[in-house]
Amino acid sequence: MVYLTRVETFxxxxxxxxxxxxxxxxxxxFGKCSHENWHGHNxxxxxxxxxxxxxxxxxxxxAKMLSKIIKEQVLSIVDHKNxxxxxxxxxxxxxxxxxxAIGIWNILEExxxxxxxxxxxxxxxxxxxxxxxxxxxxKI
Numbered sequence: 651m652v653y654l655t656r657v658e659t660f661x662x663x664x665x666x667x668x669x670x671x672x673x674x675x676x677x678x679x680f681g682k683c684s685h686e687n688w689h690g691h692n693x694x695x696x697x698x699x700x701x702x703x704x705x706x707x708x709x710x711x712x713a714k715m716l717s718k719i720i721k722e723q724v725l726s727i728v729d730h731k732n733x734x735x736x737x738x739x740x741x742x743x744x745x746x747x748x749x750x751a752i753g754i755w756n757i758l759e760e761x762x763x764x765x766x767x768x769x770x771x772x773x774x775x776x777x778x779x780x781x782x783x784x785x786x787x788x789k790i
Contacts, residue, residue, distance in 0.1 A: 653770055654709075655698040656716045660725050663690040664733035664745035688732065693747075694775040695720070697758060701767035711767040719761045724754050747776040751784035759786065 665688045666680040676684040683689060697720055701710040728737055733745040739753035755772045762769045775781040 651700050652703055652710045653698055653700045654711060654713065654716070654767075655696050656713055656720060658695045658697070658717065658720050658725060659692065660695065660729035661690060661692050662728050662731050662733050662737075663688040665689070666744060666746065668744075688734075691776050693728075693750075694781075695724070695754070696771070696773040696775075697754075697769070698771040698773070699762050699767040700770040704766070711762065711765045715765060716762070719758065719765075723757050723761055727757075747774050747780070747782045748784075750774055751782045755784050755786055 664683075665685065666683040667676050668679070671679070673684075697716065699711050699716065703710060727739070728750075731737055733740050733750065737745075737753075739757065740749060743749045743753075751772045751774050754774070755769060758772070759769045769786065771783055771785055773781055773783045
């Protein structure tokens, strides 16, 4: 089994906010991430696929094709968008990096399989010191 990772970047805004709570409770839990006028991140997305090396190409998956899939299926939806308003797969969900990773997994899993590879991990850096890894469990 060979693992290949493609790294892409995108920028997006969001707000962490629970509408069942008042402003004080939201600030207590989410801090400045609950600011009513949003805030943004420059995300770094790592998509790792796994599979056997194709004898005709030497690839697990063509990295350029993987990049094209990510750009068409994910980045076109999230880049320079408001995650709370503009992103259908986050509708009625908290726009945490955890839910973002799960949503991206759900989009990419089938597309990667079309190229005889399997999605292994979606890792998203929200900041240089905060990232999430998702391996396909606990789908919501």
